[in-house]
Amino acid sequence: MGGRSPYLREFEIDRVALHRAAGGKRTYSAVAADVGVTGETLRSWARQADELPGGGNRNEQATAEGRDEEPARLRTENGRLRRAEKEWELEREILRRAARYFAKEMRA
Structure with a gap:
């Protein structure tokens, strides 16, 4: 018997935390039925x-580590998005100029 659980470890830890958050007011069976x-x-x-x-x-330790890493990850993502936005603005300007050029050609 035994073997590997079909559940993710994070799922298991979260469910144990739910039971512990009940502070002993609910049985394992009651919490387990809910989840x-x-x-x-x-x-x-x-x-x-x-x-x-x-x-x-x-x-809780993983959550604390995640909170510490999240601002750095968000700053990196923000920088990447700002660079992409500048590139897109340049592409839009090129397309605007091309549209004006071809509009002139069509009139002439």
Whole structure:
């Protein structure tokens, strides 16, 4: 038995976080029913998360790292889009000039 879970690890971590966010007010089965897995599956994921270094805070650490990387990624993307916008403006100007030129040719 056993084998690899058909779920993505991020999915599992998110579902465990949902259960933990309930603060013990909801059972594994109740939360599991809401997210479409069995109670034992969710319980198993929670045990696995507890065995991770950091006591299962891996998702929170990944989120914090993602927040740190996001501004740099957005600045890079913003720069790329600004350069592309300048290129497109140049292309539009070339097309405007060509249209004017050919309009003159058609009249003559």
